[in-house]
Amino acid sequence: MKASFKAKANIALIKYWGKTNRELNLPAVGSISITLDSLWSDTEVVFDESLERDFLYINGEDFSNPIDRIKSCLDLIRKEAKVDFFAKIISKNNFPTASGLASSASGLAAIVLAASKALNLELSPRKLSIIARHGSGSAARSIYSGFVEMFVGKNSDGSDSFAKQIAPASHWPLEVVIAVTDTKKKEIGSRAAMELSALTSPFYNEWIKSSVSDLAIARDAIMNKDFESLSSITQSNCIKMHSVIMTSNPPVLYWNQATLACIKMIMDLQKSGVPVFFTVDAGPQVKAICKPESTVMISDLLKKIPGVKKMIISTIDNSLV
């Protein structure tokens, strides 16, 4: 009983930050992302009667302890398949792990997709998205390609808290230039930082409240291919999220000097008419979203910034649902 799956990372244009239920991993806000073609987790899941617990290896390193987030996904899949075998998961990321490049999104999505394939389950994307959400909120989005929206839902059991594709990649072929400014594992993970924000940032409630209109604006901008509107709302939503994180107590500063330099360069390019905007997830990497004609120029400029260690260029993924 084994199978492999290659799932893609995604980056949120309208960010997921905050939970309403820790156990079910229910998000406090909806989010909108694009799934990236170039960043993936290639994962093999082997269910085996002889195993005494679940194992996880990422790029050859043992990540089995703790494995709670993954176990909750595997348990849901085992329940669907009515089996109780443990699993060995061998995953490979083609990009740095746990440094704000959405490795948990692609990683968890790949596990859920491979595990359900290994057990011959024929689950709907919606069901897969719900299962992936239990492991990582952003993984619920990586079940899909193209432009994806994650819904908060209303049900207390999380049954309507899932993602779905709102437009395929072909709808609007934007590209993404990622400036990797630090490949180290971040000092504080998203999960812990989210909890700290909710407990201590004076701006947390306003962040949650304002997300509803941000989502509506971004959704409309994507539907209408309104680049300027998507630029503006993506950037303001990103800065809002980082402001909530920075105003936590103690403060969390995910940005480094190169992060700030990249942001400033992208804002300067915008002013001179280049179709590009930035977003930064819970980490120091800068993602420049642009029209294809500007990709190479933007990458060439960003990679010259001191502190930028590596560039990754990606189209929007169209391989999945």
Added chain:
Amino acid sequence: MKASFKAKANIALIKYWGKTNRELNLPAVGSISITLDSLWSDTEVVFDESLERDFLYINGEDFSNPIDRIKSCLDLIRKEAKVDFFAKIISKNNFPTASGLASSASGLAAIVLAASKALNLELSPRKLSIIARHGSGSAARSIYSGFVEMFVGKNSDGSDSFAKQIAPASHWPLEVVIAVTDTKKKEIGSRAAMELSALTSPFYNEWIKSSVSDLAIARDAIMNKDFESLSSITQSNCIKMHSVIMTSNPPVLYWNQATLACIKMIMDLQKSGVPVFFTVDAGPQVKAICKPESTVMISDLLKKIPGVKKMIISTIDNSLV
């Protein structure tokens, strides 16, 4: 009818950001500052019947047009003295102008102090503070030395919106290390950025609300010489203000790469037990407030950071009221 005065700049530990009345320049929040010994504006004011309008020269450069903020202070002083002569103001700053180093605080305070001296007025510090406030909110604090609090007041005419000294410099001889990371005039001035924040930042109302408890915590920390408490509230208040500024639309980013590098270094020093904390005004300069035994070491470390152009070291001023 001429006189000179040397007034000192101040840096706010609890920040002034936002107005409730543009004409009277009434602040939306109270603030607490320390007046600095090393940064000053030395200003001569000459009232002269033969002048046809007011003139202002700063470091030899003509700043006469527009001069509204200064004119409103001069008008109040002329009214007190019952004269209607115009004035020529010759001011010299010993530090960069309009780059987030409080040149408007020391500059306006010096004008008010010199002008009232030139006209032989015997105004109380409170009256002088109110007059200075009409020109610049932070100038109301630079009328005093030591630790200074600015009150919001309740009266709609601004008659109880003034500053006063809450402790002299001798109460707690802290020192300040300023890392100057950019000497250019900032792209958007405080006044315009404040208005933009009030109109567009989703966090502006929460900023105003939370300032009341920040002031109380800082006031107590100063009275009790509680370094740790003052560190924590000063830093969080600073990050909050910059978050409000950054989440304005369009976003305003006063920080540059060196700003962020200095902040991170100061946070690292804190973690290793060095008694120091940071604040950043509406500009890119970083102010490290510390106990005197660490001043030299902190200055030596900060000046090595790429992008730091100049270091200024200051004690708290004790020359004025």
